[in-house]
Amino acid sequence: MKLSEEMLYEHARKAEELWLNSLPSDDKIPEHRFSNKFERKMRKLIRSQRRSPGLNQFLSASKRIAVIALAILTVSFSCLMCVEAYREKFIEVITEIFEELTQFSFSSSRTEKTELGEITLEYLPDGMLEVYRECNSKTHNQSIYFEDIEGRRIGIDQDIMVDGKQSTMILDTEDADVSMIDFNGYEATLIVKGEHTILMWEDDVSVILVSGDFPPDEIIRVASGIHVSEK
Amino acid sequence: MPKKVFKRFSSFVISFICIFSLAVPCLAATDNSARMTNIESAKCTLTFENGNVAASAKVTGVSGTEKCKVALYIQERQGSRWVTVDTCTEEEDRFVVSANSSIKAEKGTTYRAQATVTVWVNGTSESKTVTTQGETA
Secondary structure, eight states, rough: OOOOOHHHHHHHHHHHHHHHHHHHOOOOOOOOOHHHHHHHHHHHHHHHHHHHHHHHHHHHHHHHHHHHHHHHHHHHHHHTEEEEEEETTEEEEEEOOOOOOOEEEEEEEESSOOOOOOOEEOOOOOTTTEEEEEEEEEEEEEEEEEEOTOOOEEEEEEEEOOOOOOOEEEOOOOOEEEEEEEEEEEEEEEEEEETEEEEEEEOEEEEEEEEEEOOOHHHHHHTTTTOOOOO | OOOHHHHHHHHHHHHHHHHHHHHHHHHHHOOSSSSSSEEEEEEEEEEETEEEEEEEEEEEEEEEEEEEEEEEEEEETTEEEEEEEEEOOOEESEEEEEEEEEOOOOOOOEEEEEEEEEETTTTEEEEEEEEOOOEEO
């Protein structure tokens, strides 16, 4: 027997009726429970269909920007664990913290010339005598050291920063208490390690460091009494 | 399908960055071979003055310092290398020593100062190297 298209067309309708009649009625078919994942996808799809194409594009772009920003923040955070940089007035400071020491790199954009002035002190602990003084007019820095009979020292170091000058300093900060304090309106770094204290700050023209074998209160008192005559 | 692969790859890369941003400081904490025991502070400076490039370096030792030494180098950049063009060494039997050096600066040349400082305490020496950022004349 040969099947023709007309025969198939005629019997297909009957076959459809037979197949549909064999199915249980709608009220006897149990309701299908879709998975939560599928339901969420459908709700998301319906929401996106309700929005205008322009809004959908905007939301898609926003998501991409958020992902890129997160990646940049993550990378930046990993760098900030090692290097902290900030700009304050004319003196730029880059602080690199290592386990055994901290390195400070100073530079300045200040073009105004400032000559080294004479350092005078309002206060020094009893028994301190000047043991070393150096003034370098070429590199614009000066140092004074005092010592008592017990061998305890206090040192004062001033480094005038001008445009084109680079200065790098390392300080022992291993197992030290390092904190930022307000000192005469300037942000100062206070490093305390055992009996030794270092106070360092940048004013408008120079980096000043006071260090000594004394507690922080005593070093801050010495630093508060420092005067540099202008030339 | 490629979009799914891209998402998985992006997640992997971001996770990798997050994990290693924490791992770096942890690894650094295991290295304790370069402590500052004899050296209290060290400084190196570079500046330009009247057509010259001037450098200075200073080291301060801790209490009980017997001797200090500063080897100061002025270096100029040649391509990707730093070449020493002037050297100055100072050594004194005291807790603080400084060295100074100055040479004529060539316009357009980038210079930096580098100092290797050494402090002796109880016959044991400790050295560190301090280097300034480069600066163009």
